[in-house]
Every structure is written in structure tokens, then in C-alpha cells.
Amino acid sequence: MAFFEKMWLFAFPIRPQATCPTNWLSRYTWYATMWDKPMNKHDGRVIAQENELRVLRALNRFGWLRTRDLAALLWQRWSQQPREAPDLKPAQPTASGLRMSQRTLRRLRGKRRVLSARAPDGSTIYALSEAGARSLNQLGIAAATGKDLLRSFSTAHFRHRCIANEIALGSIIKGFRVSTEREIARGLWLGGEEGIAGKKPDTLLRADGKVWWIEVERSRKNAKDYSRLLRWLDVVKRDASQNGPSSLLGQENRWGNVMFVCTLSFETKLCRDLGKRGWTKEQIYRHISFNNSLYNFKDIIFS
Template identity: 35%
Template sequence: MTIDKRIIGERNTLAILGYLHRFGWLTSRMIAALVWPTAKQSPAMARRAVRALADDGIVLRRPLPDGGDCYTLSAAGARLLNEAAGLKARSGASLPLGNTVHRACANWYVIHHINEGTTVWTEHEIQSGRAPIVSVDCKVPDALLDMQEGLVWVEVENAWKNRKERATVVQFSSRYLPAGNRLSELAPGQFLQRVAIVGTNVDALRAMCRSFAEALALGDISESQAADVDLVLLPVDKSLVASERVSGSLWYDGLLPALAD
């Protein structure tokens, strides 16, 4: 039994609008990865879909700083989504795009986990107050993952941070990652299990490793806590296209080899 193409089109439209509500803005490639993750022609399918929605005034096409476009909800698109899904979506006409490379890195990391079936909260959802955690000690996550074993707090690094800024990540990890039998409840029923540091370049990750190594040498963070920090290299170019993701462990791939030298 085949499903009417019109029904499929309506489902895809609502899926696109729903993801724009969750992410704030997306490129057509991101939409392709979310709505047609296994289709061979997904980039072309996404381009056609958002072009038609933009022509109909359902989404807004907005220019990116280094060329290309991203898409946000229009007022009409927000109304359509609200009526269909009972959400409180809003137009993205005046939505600040922010640091687009940083946001794109966070988006791509989250998209990967959505496609794996993980419950996630995007950077936009967190900043909009739609996640269980908005901030801890004035620190705002760049994404949250709700894994079976607990929450993963995501920190995105797309530029070199000074020592003071890196120290805040180390201090957060030392204070809230599991230590012995202690688990940190960041929100009711939500316990922190891991921290994921996602970098767009190797230098940013190496700098973070140095700060963690200094903290380990001073006894400010334990080996077990360092083992609960993931390192992820996720390069994003100026067109906001992500390269292959490489995952590792702060302890086993970052600190232990240096200690063995």
C-alpha cells in the first residue's frame, strides 16, 4: 500500500518546521541529515523542499556571514506548526545567528545523536529555556544528551580559549562529574554522567588537554573524572559543512599518553 505523496510532503514539511523550532536555524544540508538521513539524494531533496517552503513564505532564507544561506521559521510557518503540533513556535526573522561556526558544530554533533535515537536538547532549546537545564554556576551547555547512564554536558570549542576560560570547563568537570559514589543532580532526576568537549580544530582540543593535565597534576581533578570526559574532533568549514567526526577519551587519548612519555 503506497502512501499518498501529498501526505508524505505534509509530514516532511512539519518535520522541517519542527526541527527549525528546535534548532533556531539550519542549513539545507542539516535539514537533509535530519529529515532524509539515509536517502542518497537527501541534499537535493532538502534544497527543493526548503526552496518551495521559502517561496510559499513558510520559512525564511537568511544569508550566512561567509556565504550561503540558512533557514528559520517565518511567522506563517510558526503558526502552521503551532496549529499542527500545539507548540509555541515563533518566527525566526529577528533571531540572532550568533557565532555560526560554533552553532553549526553544536548542531552537527546533536544531529548525529538524534539519528542514533538519543534524546537531546539543542543549543537553541537550552537558550530558549526549553531544556531541563539552562545553566549551572552561570555556565550554559552548548547541548545536552540524555543517555541511558545519565546526562552528557556538551562544550563546543571552535576557537582557542585563554587559560581562564579553559579553567571554567575544568572546574565544572571537577565539581560535577561523578566522584566515588557521588552523582550530581543538575535538574530533578537528571544526573550528570559525562562531559563531551567537541572541537572544530585540533589546537582547541590540545589546549583543553593541557588545562586538564595541569589540574590532574595539582590534584584538582581525579583520574576517574578525566575518564568521564570525551574529546570529539568535528571540523566545520566556512560553508558550515561538517567533516568526519573523530571521538576519543580525554584520559586514554589525551592525558595517559603524555603521562607515559
């Protein structure tokens, strides 16, 4: 049941007259492969409505998404459990997924349940409208419009959020429990409104009692924020190194590690400054990991 509990975030409950296979790809794929006869118009309308609900729920969780993000998340197979530690790789949409995403967004725009805006790179992003949020609230799903998220933001902020979203999308598909940047900003995550030791991540991943804290660093921090980061990492190291349950994460959780998606220069500087604070090289790479090859901060291509 854990797989279906996870998929409840984006889909209606399964109708009782049929049994859904455990390798369920999506409502569209299931109906298309379940029956040996063509779907009638009624079935098609039901599938369309369910796809619309899944899109609305995804937008509510992430704040805004692109067509390709929705296609990658909602129209391909999800793993029931992670097979390995997070690799932070972005999910790639399929051609059929892109078509389904485009059709669903077109219908939702016609119903005025989503808003769209042109991002700094020229791509189109979508968020919940007042009507879209209201339709979720009527189903008992707490939701708020994302109109304020579309009004204005810098290119740097857009790229930062795109990377955080791609990491979250790919991790959901791989079977991790994910707190998105939008959910974290609203206090809907493990650390609540106050954060963990006074800090909030860009994305949080959880599986088998382990917690991976994701930080996207595309530019150098100012001196005050950087000093705060160093002190926070000291606190995490002490907590992760102690015997017994974590004081910061609670008894049911333990640290995986802190994962930085960053430039090579940021990695070099952080390692050097942690060394000055008494960290050994072994301690640094036990508690922290760096990825500076998956995402190009200077020339990110969006579509």
C-alpha cells in the same frame, strides 16, 4: 512506542488505515515503499504537507539549519535506542534526502513560512518566518520566528553553531534524547533557565539515565570564563564521584561525561590546569573526553 514518540517531534500521527513498519525511514519513504501502485495526487499532497511540517518543527528546535542538515535529519533512518556512547560524528545526507529537502524548502519559501539568509561561508541557512511560527502555534506547538537569528552573526559564532547542530543531528539519528543549542538558550532543557551549577552546555545528550554534556571550544576563553569553567568542572567531578543519585542532575540521571570538541592545544591546557587543581590523569579521562579530529576549526567546509 518510544520510537514514534520521538518521531512525533517532526511528523504527523500515522493515519489509521495503514500500519507503519517499525523501521520507518520517513513519511516519504514509507508511502513510496508501502504500496505496490503509484501514489495518486492526493497522497502526494499529503506527503508534501507532512514534510513541510517536519521541516518547520526542525527549524523551531534548532533555530536555523542548512539544506544538508534537514536532509540528514529528516530523510534517513533513526535508531530506536543508542547502541553505544556518543561518538559525536556528523550525519551525512543522502542524494535523495537532499532533493526532498530542497523541494520542501522551495515550497515553504513560496508560502513565506521560512526565511533564508547567506551565511559567512556562502551557504544558505533557513529559519522560521512569522507565518511559519504562526502555523505551528495554530497546531498547538509553541514556536517563535527565527528572524533575529539571521540578521547578523560572526564567522566564529556561525561555525560554533554549525558544529553544535551537527553533533545534535547525528545524535538524534543514533537514538539519543537531545537538547539543541537553541532549546538550551530558551530554557527548554534539563537545566531550565538557570542551568546546571550555573552553566549551560552547547548540546546535551541523554540515554538510559545517563547525561553527556557537550562543549564546543573553537577558541581560547578569556581568563574569567576559563576560571569559571575550571570551578564548574570541580563541582561536576564531586557530584559524579559521590555515592547515590546526582545532586545536580536529579535522582533519575547520572553523569556520562563532559565531552569537549576542541583543539589539541585547548585539551593540553585544560588537562595541565586541572592537574594543578589536584585532578589525577585517571580522574580527568574518567569524567572528561576530548575530540579534536572530527571537526576542523580552521578550515570547515560547508555546503
